[in-house]
Amino acid sequence: MKRATFLASVALLAGALAAPAHAQKAVVYALTGAKIYTLAGPPIENGTVIIRDGKIAAVGTGIEVPAGAEVIDAKGLQVYPGLFDSYSRLGLTEIGQVSATVDLNELNQYNPHLNAYSAIHPASEHIPVARANGITHAVSAPGGGGFGGGGGAVIPGQATLINLSGWTVEEMDIRKSVGLVLNWPSMQTTTFDLSTFETRQRPFAEVKKEYEERVGKLEEWLDAARQYAQAMVSPAASTIERDQKLEALVPVVKGELPVIVNANQERDIRNALEFCQKQKLRMILAGGGEAWKVKDELKKAGVPVILRPVQTLPMQEDDPYDRPNTTPGELNQAGVKIAIATFDSSDSRTLPYEAGNAVPFGLPWEEAIKAITLYPAQILGVGDQLGSIEVGKRANLIVTDGDPLEFKTQVRYLFIGGQPTSMENRHHQLYEKYRARPK
Amino acid sequence: MKLRILLSIALLAVALPVAAQQSTVTVIQNATILTVTQGTIEGGSILIRDGKIAQVGKDIKVPAGATVIDATGMYVTPGIIDCHSHIAIDGGVNEGSVAVSSMARIEDVIDPDDVDIYRDLAGGVTAANLLHGSANPIGGTNAVIKLRWGKDARGLLFEGAPPGIKFALGENPKRSNFTPPPGTPRRYPNTRMGVMDVIRQAFIEAREYKKQWDDYRKRSSAGEKNLLPPPRNLTLEPLVEILEGKRLVHAHAYRADEILQLIRLAEEFGFKIATFQHVLEGYKVADEMARHGAGGSTFSDWWAYKVEAYDAIPYNAALMTERGVVVSINSDSAEEARHLNQEAAKTMKFGGLSETEALKLVTLNPAKQLGIDKRVGSIEVGKDADLVIYDKHPLSVYSVPQKVLIDGEVYFDRQKDIAHRAEIEKERKELKEKEKPKEQKKDEKKPDEKKPEGAEVMP
């Protein structure tokens, strides 16, 4: 009886256009008979997950289904934590080439006070598209073009962590700020000018000077923030004019808010690492194209890496052809904590395949799963809330008919915040619409 | 008649000893063979003689002297064919200055040194359709290559592949997404109306040009003297070949309406569109495409990067297939080409294609679209031995090509590649060391030269 109701509600949801996720507030759900990959221990065969008030209330075998719970018979299915795209542009861009729909890059080079949160578009069609492939939550970061680094402001703003479901950003919110994004200034002598379609060579001396100026300015900002922090706790605090930018930097210089540093080239990574250590910042490396060259230093400094997609060309002509594929495994082996992310919006749904592509090149399967679930949660300071199926954690999880990293696999049920959430989206609707076009 | 036979025998007689001399035989054993056209053979073998598939089956004897590749536990598929690639092109992919750039030939500028050839080869790609960019309603002519890494430009060409040309509709040729530098005049066309106008005008001229030449040839062969031939026009010559059905049109298009517009125009001038490229809204007009006989070469799941890609859906390939269009999945990217098998696999999820249908999208179907399916695209006796050996099922995310053969020759071998890496590093190191100025060698660290402004002006 209960089960019928549940199915009906899912069906109802399926009909809604790009359905915002939350249905009527519930109740208790029970997933039964599934193989549960908790990621907190070995998989549980024929297990049960109980979801109550948006949280995981119980997980294991032989658990009694509470009275009144909506039961989902997941026999033959598998349960995983919801996939986490730990660096995305979801909600910030709709159509890449139409600037009117893109809210990634604000003017000016240093914008610590801006937060992606204030531009998230809950109705973006990208969100349900990503969701349909099992992505339940994501970091949405401002700035940059492409896979981190290069272009954009030095500080484009703060990144926000959202559930991929909700009528409003408040409903989506998991943590408003998970880090300050820093595009480490790169010394690029070759630049491609999109307006002329030509590459331009700049003398290294000129590029280096520009780089030093930018880093110098960054230092100034941090110093100013420290001074501001000190002043704001002094007796004269009330007389000091409020400065949004410095205020935003205070938790950063205090080491409370991590800096998510985009850097791909070895030199940039080293420079960034040195800088962050000197400045005592909590660094998360993002991009990390050549992080494998700095793995020992990263390990030593305890700096985790949010890796850019594995399906990327090697950075150097002479790099082994599979260099991007082997990087996650190599870093993992070296003891560096890694996540894998898409750094994209429309492509966010490819997250499981990016992780899957690292597996035959040295990243153990379970580590690959963790790189898109548990590890990013830990890296971003929400490991207590997300990333594994454990009692007390947010009930963001997926029920699949197979290995979530494989192409054939379908996500059968998806829970966000303990709510069964629709996987209907624009793509499927267009599919159904044109499939029905008379011959 | 008799003479012709005699002649061909004589030719054979000349050709045979050479062939016999170089005859090489390779046998791939104990593999799961995904033939694409003739089902799957478990524990099968493929016998390759002189670059061609000579036998496929379960019980194949290994001739003496044959090279044996043990593929126990592995999968063999036809080589992947990328119907839309811009690798291995020197000096610009676009001749973007003019609206009609059919005089530009990719074949003239093939870059055999481009490492992306090797990278894509390592992803199982054995043939690719190198296309001019999409900056023009009528772009340059293409080159179909085999990824014979190490060969020179001529050695890469897929000999006998029908010539083709690039067309482009929509946002790119009308340049909606590019801002010319200040002071530069905008190029016509600026709208989809103008795009169609440019193409129509070009074919009106091409038809006239063809007529001039036909007249000239007729009168000339009738013995008329003192005839002045028409001036050659290298821009119109490829278009005449299109009118004559000798050149395949690969038309970049996104929106359903522009796909139909071009079909109408082509039918008006009596030619066919071989493929629509990208064709992200092909699923909306699949019937019309099928009726015209146009193929559709699309992306697996890219969308939303521009307005005309906003209705793109990952079900496109499956939907077009269902409606009878010959569909391929292409890369348009040196990176994407490295895992086209995976891109094809996505259609099993989005649209429910079977394994064979999915595999066809990157093998037999692109071969058909490029007019090379008599040679490649499936594992059949008589076809070129362009093959990929995977360690796992090629439609799995975990599969990695272990060996890639073209014309029966191993052009990529993963184990050899891995073994070779140290050598490359060593040679790089040595060469870099050699180049260091002598003083620097003695004293590795050179003090950082402080260069004040204006340093570059001083001697």
Place this chain on the structure above:
Amino acid sequence: MRLRRRSLFVVSWIAALGLLPALNWAQQSTKGSGQADTPNPPRRYAIRGARIVPVSGPVIENGTIVLANGVITAVGANITVPPEAWVIEGKGLTVYPGLIDALTTIGLPAPAEGPPGAQQAQQRVPRSEGAFDRPGTTSWENAADQIKTDDKRIENWRKHGFTSAVTVSDRGLIPGQAAFINLAGERTNDMIVRTPVGLRLNLRATGGFFTGYPGSLMGVLAYHKQVFADAEWSDKVWAMYSANPKGMERPAYDRSLPPLHSAVVNRWPVLIPATWAKEIQRALQLCQDLNVNAIIFGAHQGYAVADALAARRVPVLVSLKWPEREREGDPDAEEPLRVLRMRARAPSTPAALQKAGVKFAFYSDGIANPKDVLKNAKKAIDAGLPADAALRALTLNAAEIFGVADRLGSVEPGKIANLVVTDGDLFEEKTKVKMVFVDGRKFEAHEPGRPQEKPVINLTGKWKLTINAPQGPEERTADLTMAEDGTLSGSVTGPRGTASITSGWVSGNKFSFTVSITMGPRTLEATYNGTMEGNKMTGSVSFGPATIDFTGTRPDAN
């Protein structure tokens, strides 16, 4: 025996020549002799007892050369010096044919400053809409008509033993026709040996995505094919029209086309740039498409395609500007093995071409300092090229490639008296050019204005120079070697790299040395003048209109 007989023949030929009116600039004087400030130089010379390297034949260890009226009249071991000849004692000297720089822009106006794009914008070149606009085409221009005799390079090159050069503009897609010139003359016309000796094509796009046709390499190649097809047709239509214009639409006048047609029917060599093997193959294909005879220039990766070049019998001009790592580039940038290998192997190209039987010559390719041209030729020798083949590539081969071997390129009776006289082997670094003959006219190597006092200081060693530039001091290092007579050689290293000293001297306690620096398209000279005391030097460096003080120390000196 053979030599003697030939010399007899030449003598009689010269006698016949003597009957002709004066042909050459050196003999002609438009000024009355009364107005001359300097005496007319002698026109008859004999170099006696020198080592002669004729290139076309075996070395003569102790021979004599007789020059008269611009031509070599006799060469051999046992030559009688005619009584009217001005005798130069050749003991300790070596005589070579004058060197030929097989492709330059010597004498032609330097391109405007700034990057090519900026230049185009400044000149407001109309946007080319297609081949019919003839973008970058000045095929009718002949270098012979544009040479300016005041180009400093003429003297500079000559001082270092170059007596001839092939010169042609390097701008645009079809810059024009090349001239073979001698590097001396009062007027442009005096310098021309033969013209045209070739037609130059370029393959770099003049336009761009927004800036006109052609904007890509394939567009450039298509352009060349179209314009050559147009030339062929134009010739036909004009022939027809000229024969019977009545009733025929008047064909268009187009000055671009006749030279191209001439290049095809008269088999002018067409000069095509190609550095990498793939580019060489592309150039070979282009020549086939255009139905022209090619000369490939550049050819740094020629080692990889020597056999193909040999099979096609295409001559090659090897650029002596060996590839180097980009000086202004990123010092940490990883360069691909492909590039490193090519750089390492480029100097082996001449040896590979020699082995394969390809005819090749050397050219300076924008090297600022002619001294570096020979230094770089030496690198080809170090990479396996026999020294005599290197010499040939700087002399007779170039003459053969450009069809002037009947008058130049070797020390043979009857040929133009272009000689370089050195005090040792040409490829030895310490060897100095003592004198040069161009059209039989003698040029001493000493620099005018050089004081002749005996040196009382020795500048040899490594110097640290500090230039007191207005924006702050700048450092240079100078590596100097002083010869006994005070002649200075060596190099100066600064942020733009190392530049060789083109000329330098010490006189008493004073010194002066000059370096040439290439800055984009231009070559600039910097001259350091000063005095030395102990291990310190002070002076000033002049650079264009600017003069700035500098000081120097020699830290390594004990």
